[in-house]
Amino acid sequence: GGDTPGGDTPGGDTPGGDTPGGDTPGGDDPEVIVPVIADSFDPASGVLMVFGNANADRVLDSKDVDMVNALIKDGKYSAIADANMDKKIDSKDVSVINDLIGKKSTKLYYQDLSDGPTSISYPVTSFMGIHQFVLIPMVAIGGMQYMNGYTLSPSGETAATMLQTLYDIESNVNTSYNVVDVEKLSSLPMKPKVMMTYSKSLSNETKLEKSGIQIVHLDFNGFKESVSAIRTAGFMIGLAENANDYVAFYEDVIADINEKVTSKLTDEQRKTVMCGYMTNCIDNLNGSYTPMAIAAGGKGVLEEGDTTYKEFNRGDEWILSYNEDFFMYLTSWEYTGKIDPADMYKKSADYFTSLKSYKSGNFVVFNSIMPPALTVSYMAEAMYPELVGEGYGDSVNQRYIETYFPDFDRTFKASDHTYMITYDMVEGSL
Structure with missing residues (x-):
């Protein structure tokens, strides 16, 4: 879904990335609107997946009304602009969009992960x-x-x-x-x-x-997909602005890492990385965790697969051929609890001690309970401490908790707890 003429998809490559629509050719005539024609939204682009979001951006606003009016004028159809999903673009779509903008009770159509265009009573209050x-x-x-x-x-x-x-x-x-x-x-x-x-x-x-x-x-x-999910769910319950503010935190972290890491490295300088979880599952390029490692400046070594992961069994030799620089292992423990880092590290690495990354001291364990932006920040610190600085992950974690969970623990200090376990931290106890 999400194809436009020429094969482009609304929305950028990164969460909340650049979005098309509403621009004027050459920027000379502000009255000219170039319609976006699309069958569906791209969940990985960070867009608001509410039908009526005619320009496929992050919000529902007057620009979408302008886009729908342009489609009506040109006699064109775009599914994402069809706010009432009646297979027509007309004044009824404008009315629905205006009702949604004004937070009036109405029927909202959104793009469901399983069911595609689906209606729900707006706003959701329970x-x-x-x-x-x-x-x-x-x-x-x-x-x-x-x-x-x-x-x-x-x-x-x-x-x-x-x-x-x-x-x-x-x-x-x-x-x-x-x-x-x-x-x-x-x-x-x-x-x-x-x-x-x-x-x-x-x-x-x-x-x-x-x-x-x-x-x-x-x-x-999903890492990128979660941005669209949060925007869309927040919109459903009438908290679109709050949801967009929350997503902005993610975007700021990624932008900061891009500036400090990605923009300063050639493709050859980026660390190659493999991710794993659930004892012996290896994340594919389209999995849950490898996209985070890539956002942190890494370069995934596995390809996209029919599933999001591959199982690795003892004695399998296929995994040895990748010679990855880093292995990121995701498992969970209490957010502010006390753990034995060496014991957690040893259990996590059990299947992976034959890998180049482990032998090089670059097998790293992360607490999977963390929201994605925090995981990315710790991954960036693990691979590029000289670029982001020691304690980078803790600083992002601290800011996140203080911003969104101020009552969670008013004495909370991320540096007092463990969210990432490196080989250097436990070398003497293995």
Whole structure:
């Protein structure tokens, strides 16, 4: 989806990147608008995936009205401008867009990860968040006022301790990974109208939908895709400005790393990197973590695959051929908890001690509970401490917590806790 004539896709290559539309040829005539023609939004471009966002940018505003009017004038059709999804571009689309801009109750169409163009009643004033991938950003932007319960596995609950206020107020209706306990759900003081999940489906989704709950699928898990997910979910609950401010934090971190690292290195100077998780899973180029390492200035060694990961078993020799400079391993532990770094490092590296990166002292372990922008900052520090400075990851982490979770722990100091474990930190204990 998202193809335009010539094969271009609305939105830039980086989260919240450059967007087309609304520009005038040569900049001479401000009245001339070049319509954007697209069948769908590109989730990896950081755009707001609400139909009616006719210029495929980050917000819904008067520029979209102008774009729709230009399409009407030219007699052209663009699916992303079709705010009411009736296969026509007309004044009804303008009315829907104006209602959404004015935060009036209406039917909103958004691009669902599983179901494509999908309608939902706007604004969403009652929802449940599935997993910390959804919960952390939605709480950070102020969405807890509309949240009726959540799901999080027991291990996740202790890990994402920044959500402690949520645990104290709301009810966890999770029984196992990606499953909602319907019995617990029925006992909630207020049944949520919507469930927001980060995956393409929940294990018992049909049963939930039959109970009258709408499931919203947005890719909160993908690095680039999560930006569009946060923008879109924030818009749904009437907190578009908060969501865009939150996303701006991500963009600022990436821009800072681009300035300090990427812009100063040739392609040959960039460190090659491989990422792994869940004991023996190797992230492909289109996986969850390799895009973060690339944003941190690394160069992925694996190609895109049919799946987002490959399994590596003891004795497999294919993995030895890559000769990567760094291996980034993602696992979770309590955000402010005390851990034994050497023990965590040893367990994480168990399958990977034959790799060049491990033997070179460049096997690094990261706490996967961190929001993506924080993970990227620690990865940049691991690979290029001479460019970003020692303590770069902690400084970004500190700023994030102070900005979005000020009540989490008023004495919080990122430097007092462990979010990245390098070989140098544990060498004497291995």
